[in-house]
Amino acid sequence: PSMTIQEQFIETYLAHKKDTPTKEIIAQADKLLRAVRLDSKRILRSYPHEMSGGMKQRVMIAFAQLLEPKILFLDEPTTALDVITQDYIFQILDVLHEAKQMTMVLSTHDIAVVANICDYMAVMYGGKIMEMGDIYEMFEQPKHPYTRMLIDAVPSLIGEMKERTAIPGTPPDLMKEIKGCAFADRCPLCYAKCRQCEPETRTVSKGHTVACHRAGKEVRQHV
Numbered sequence: 001p002s003m004t005i006q007e008q009f010i011e012t013y014l015a016h017k018k019d020t021p022t023k024e025i026i027a028q029a030d031k032l033l034r035a036v037r038l039d040s041k042r043i044l045r046s047y048p049h050e051m052s053g054g055m056k057q058r059v060m061i062a063f064a065q066l067l068e069p070k071i072l073f074l075d076e077p078t079t080a081l082d083v084i085t086q087d088y089i090f091q092i093l094d095v096l097h098e099a100k101q102m103t104m105v106l107s108t109h110d111i112a113v114v115a116n117i118c119d120y121m122a123v124m125y126g127g128k129i130m131e132m133g134d135i136y137e138m139f140e141q142p143k144h145p146y147t148r149m150l151i152d153a154v155p156s157l158i159g160e161m162k163e164r165t166a167i168p169g170t171p172p173d174l175m176k177e178i179k180g181c182a183f184a185d186r187c188p189l190c191y192a193k194c195r196q197c198e199p200e201t202r203t204v205s206k207g208h209t210v211a212c213h214r215a216g217k218e219v220r221q222h223v
Contacts, residue, residue, distance in 0.1 A: 001048050003047070004044065005043050005045075005046055006044035010025050010029075012063065013066060032062035032065055033059070035092075036092050038059070053085070054088065054089065057078070057085075058089065060077075061077070061089075070102065071105060073105045073107070074093070074105065074107065077093075077106070078110075090113070090117050111150050120133070120134060120135060121138050125182055126178060126183065130146050131210045134207055137208055139151060143208070144210050144212045145212065145214075146183050167186055172185070179195065180193075180196050180197055181195070181213070
């Protein structure tokens with residue numbers, strides 16, 4: 001907070017490439033900030049507390065590209081931002097993804113965001129991947145009860161208004177050893193085997209895997 005954005009760009013770059021001229025770094029920072037639709041000249045002179053949450057988030061996206069990574073990790077990039085600003089941020093990320101052909105890995109609790117911007121999805125619970133596959137297949141034909149229940153918990157803007165549903169129970173304590181499936185205590189399809197044996201990950205279709213003893217038709221019928 002005691003350094004301007006320009007100083008932070010310079011310090012970060014020099015930590016990796018010590019002999020780079022300052023003018024070259026500033027020029028690169030200027031280019032990156034303009035790419036995320038910011039007034040680069042003003043932002044470079046600014047301190048973090050002088051910017052809004054959305055502006056700070058865009059500055060961080062610019063920072064993340066400074067050293068031209070091949071993969072960009074985004075950990076809850078729109079947390080605490082309003083819906084309009086969230087959409088704006090993802091528009092920028094989509095443009096960057098197309099322009100630079102950069103792989104982006106998004107970590108989020110918002111499954112609606114995943115549906116809008118991702119090509120591939122992995123659903124995690126209790127620190128383990130429960131299901132993974134193509135985004136369209138995952139939403140159309142989820143094989144794991146947790147995936148099905150996550151999707152059902154998102155309010156729909158189409159058709160009749162329905163009562164919001166929530167997944168009953170609480171997440172497991174990860175400080176304790178979990179026997180069997182981590183989702184067993186909250187799963188409507190749980191039976192004895194689920195509490196005794198951790199399900200193995202198996203392939204259900206090309207690029208689509210699931211870790212569930214009762215994956216498949218039962219999920220669609222009973223969840």
